[in-house]
Amino acid sequence: MTEEKRFGGLDCFKLAAAFLVAAIHTSPLASFSAEGDFIVTRVIARVAVPFFFMVTGYFLLPQYLFEHSMDNRPLRRCLKKLLLLYLAAILLYLPVNLYAGQFSEAGIGAFFRMVLVDGTFYHLWYLPAAALGVVIVWFLGRRMPFGVLTGICFVLYLIGLSGDSYYGLAEQVPALKRMYEGIFSVSSYTRNGLFYAPVFLVMGAGIRRGRIKSAEPAGNLAGFVLTLGLMITEAVALHRLDLQRHDSMYIMLPAVMFFLFRALLAVDTAPVRRFRELSTWIYVIHPFCIILVRGGAKAVHLEEFLVENSLVHYLAVCAASGVGAVIGSRIFARFSVFGRKEQAFEKGRAWIELSREDLARNVETLQGLFSSGELMPAIKANAYGHGAVLIAKELQKMGIKAFCVACAAEGVELRRHGITGEILVLGYTHPKDFGLLKKYRLIQTVVDLAYGKMLNHYGRKIKVHVKIDTGMHRLGERAEKSKEICRIFRLKNLQIEGIYTHLCADETKDAADQAYTKRQAALFYRIADRLEAQGFTGLKTHLLASYGLINYPELGGDYVRVGIALYGVLSDRKVGENHPAGLVPVLSLKARIAVVKDLYQGESVGYGLDYTADKDRRIAVLSIGYADGLPRSLSGGRGRVLIHGQCAPVIGRICMDQTIVDITGIEGVKAGESAVLIGRSGKEEITAYELAEGAGTITNEILSRLGERLERVVV
Numbered sequence: 279m280t281e282e283k284r285f286g287g288l289d290c291f292k293l294a295a296a297f298l299v300a301a302i303h304t305s306p307l308a309s310f311s312a313e314g315d316f317i318v319t320r321v322i323a324r325v326a327v328p329f330f331f332m333v334t335g336y337f338l339l340p341q342y343l344f345e346h347s348m349d350n351r352p353l354r355r356c357l358k359k360l361l362l363l364y365l366a367a368i369l370l371y372l373p374v375n376l377y378a379g380q381f382s383e384a385g386i387g388a389f390f391r392m393v394l395v396d397g398t399f400y401h402l403w404y405l406p407a408a409a410l411g412v413v414i415v416w417f418l419g420r421r422m423p424f425g426v427l428t429g430i431c432f433v434l435y436l437i438g439l440s441g442d443s444y445y446g447l448a449e450q451v452p453a454l455k456r457m458y459e460g461i462f463s464v465s466s467y468t469r470n471g472l473f474y475a476p477v478f479l480v481m482g483a484g485i486r487r488g489r490i491k492s493a494e495p496a497g498n499l500a501g502f503v504l505t506l507g508l509m510i511t512e513a514v515a516l517h518r519l520d521l522q523r524h525d526s527m528y529i530m531l532p533a534v535m536f537f538l539f540r541a542l543l544a545v546d547t548a549p550v551r552r553f554r555e556l557s558t559w560i561y562v563i564h565p566f567c568i569i570l571v572r573g574g575a576k577a578v579h580l581e582e583f584l585v586e587n588s589l590v591h592y593l594a595v596c597a598a599s600g601v602g603a604v605i606g607s608r609i610f611a612r613f614s615v616f617g618r619k620e621q622a623f624e625k626g627r628a629w630i631e632l633s634r635e636d637l638a639r640n641v642e643t644l645q646g647l648f649s650s651g652e653l654m655p656a657i658k659a660n661a662y663g664h665g666a667v668l669i670a671k672e673l674q675k676m677g678i679k680a681f682c683v684a685c686a687a688e689g690v691e692l693r694r695h696g697i698t699g700e701i702l703v704l705g706y707t708h709p710k711d712f713g714l715l716k717k718y719r720l721i722q723t724v725v726d727l728a729y730g731k732m733l734n735h736y737g738r739k740i741k742v743h744v745k746i747d748t749g750m751h752r753l754g755e756r757a758e759k760s761k762e763i764c765r766i767f768r769l770k771n772l773q774i775e776g777i778y779t780h781l782c783a784d785e786t787k788d789a790a791d792q793a794y795t796k797r798q799a800a801l802f803y804r805i806a807d808r809l810e811a812q813g814f815t816g817l818k819t820h821l822l823a824s825y826g827l828i829n830y831p832e833l834g835g836d837y838v839r840v841g842i843a844l845y846g847v848l849s850d851r852k853v854g855e856n857h858p859a860g861l862v863p864v865l866s867l868k869a870r871i872a873v874v875k876d877l878y879q880g881e882s883v884g885y886g887l888d889y890t891a892d893k894d895r896r897i898a899v900l901s902i903g904y905a906d907g908l909p910r911s912l913s914g915g916r917g918r919v920l921i922h923g924q925c926a927p928v929i930g931r932i933c934m935d936q937t938i939v940d941i942t943g944i945e946g947v948k949a950g951e952s953a954v955l956i957g958r959s960g961k962e963e964i965t966a967y968e969l970a971e972g973a974g975t976i977t978n979e980i981l982s983r984l985g986e987r988l989e990r991v992v993v
Contacts, residue, residue, distance in 0.1 A: 286543025306592035335482025411475025438473025446521030775816030866957030884930030923960020
């Protein structure tokens with residue numbers, strides 16, 4: 279979200295690249311200079327297709343190559359789009375293919391080569407090549423480090439290079455000649471999804487993650503000019519020596535693309551989605567427009583002007599392609615397969631706003647309290663109602679590398695949405711779900727010796743943390759049972775990476791609670807020392823959560839399982855008033871005003887007619903209710919909202935989907951405006967503490983019960 283503004287340079291060049299491809303197929307300078315046309319169309323314009331591949335690699339592949347995401351939906355969407363676009367293009371050019379007799383003359387092998395590799399028209403090779411290249415990089419990237427993958431992709435490129443611009447040298451070696459003859463029996467060129475696409479896909483991904491180092495913007499521009507000059511020199515030399523079988527691949531091309539792509543990223547302009555759409559259509563339809571221009575020129579006897587003049591011919595094709603792209607994109611935008619799918623307005627009814635800035639501030643504050651280790655945020659219960667995936671993604675961008683959840687299903691959801699690092703399951707996982715722990719690389723808590731034996735009996739190595747019960751008497755093997763704890767460590771299929779406990783009296787620092795908390799910590803570290811003495815070393819330890827971090831940071835550990843404090847509140851106002859300076863609420867809850875109407879004296883409103891107007895009133899109906907997590911116990915004036923910075927009390931019963939408030943005296947309230955249920959409006963603020971007090975509970979419950987149908991929006 280924060281980087282989107284940078285991509286305008288990519289969008290603008292994508293449109294230019296589509297016209298460069300059109301230049302390759304029309305030779306705009308052929309009427310004036312054969313060598314000049316060669317340099318423009320066979321060298322400079324060759325940056326277009328690698329650029330397309332790099333854009334795909336930049337936006338699609340980092341989550342798989344670096345984060346090892348198991349969420350394959352983006353990959354499937356990309357492949358689906360490519361294949362559907364290819365199918366549409368095949369149908370578009372089918373009449374031309376049939377007229378030329380291409381299918382009737384081709385055997386079954388040649389037909390499949392045409393469809394699966396070469397493309398059914400001369401420019402359509404790109405679509406199956408992109409699909410194959412993405413699959414190859416994704417598949418290999420799951421199994422090897424990025425550096426090894428990059429090396430393999432460059433080796434493939436070198437093989438393709440020798441079958442392209444350097445084929446004249448390769449064919450001098452009999453073994454290489456036979457190898458390439460075999461390749462050409464399957465693919466007409468080495469410019470395909472196996473030899474050509476992977477290196478540029480990997481380069482795009484590497485630039486996105488900073489794995490490929492680069493110079494400053496001025497250095498990128500200078501590098502582009504220098505390497506382009508070297509590539510032109512290389513291409514002209516190869517051309518004059520008549521070594522080229524084809525002219526898509528050069529030694530200097532990857533270097534040119536590296537500097538060009540970095541230079542375009544430095545163009546700090548807003549994204550232009552329209553250019554993205556038009557570039558795709560121009561690429562697909564420009565050969566069809568070439569046919570139309572030539573046919574039209576012949577029909578009106580303007581061939582000398584529109585065809586024989588190569589520059590005019592090119593401009594006419596570009597104009598026709600541009601107009602056709604606009605018309606085609608508008609037609610296909612009506613279909614969800616090609617256009618954007620309709621989505622409900624995320625702030626149309628009731629929603630939660632999450633402040634990225636406040637979340638980052640809380641992370642900084644909490645990390646400042648914990649100098650001995652790392653934060654392990656609790657993302658359980660949908661991140662205390664904030665939205666687990668959204669919060670985890672933001673935290674991951676901030677450098678957080680460990681998370682904890684309540685159950686395996688919560689961990690699976692995070693993995694499927696691209697969350698990496700360690701994910702510790704704090705609770706019980708049923709043996710039928712042990713496979714999920716392995717598949718999604720989750721760390722399971724061993725809740726006692728008997729459960730450890732169940733995990734061991736699964737028969738496969740499972741990463742675990744062992745929980746020690748030091749006095750809460752909930753989950754964990756009792757601390758005094760040191761022999762049983764050691765037996766857990768001897769179970770061969772448990773890959774034990776850490777131990778932890780849970781403090782239960784750390785909310786205050788009064789004498790009794792302080793003594794109990796310190797006894798728990800002493801028991802825990804005694805167990806840790808005993809395990810180390812018996813050779814179980816290198817274990818990560820953690821015993822602090824939000825309150826422990828605030829009140830007893832000196833107890834240390836390698837992790838702190840921050841929960842409610844991460845979101846800027848504590849369980850109740852009394853404790854919250856003593857929290858560290860710098861913690862700020864991350865969440866605001868808002869709802870739309872559906873209706874504004876009059877309620878006359880003596881009239882009642884809502885279920886049970888619980889509220890009767892003592893005089894003429896002005897009321898508003900909000901699009902939120904107890905099904906969204908608003909406590910029904912706040913009915914009848916026990917709750918309030920903010921509208922235009924003023925208080926509006928809840929009247930009558932809170933309904934499943936609506937809440938009625940009294941807006942008498944608040945001027946200018948209109949349907950469609952928003953009301954604040956948690957957060958600020960003007961100088962007024964409603965906190966989660968206020969809702970918790972009104973409902974007779976704690977903030978943890980109020981926040982974690984906020985409903986799934988509330989949209990979560992990061993602001």
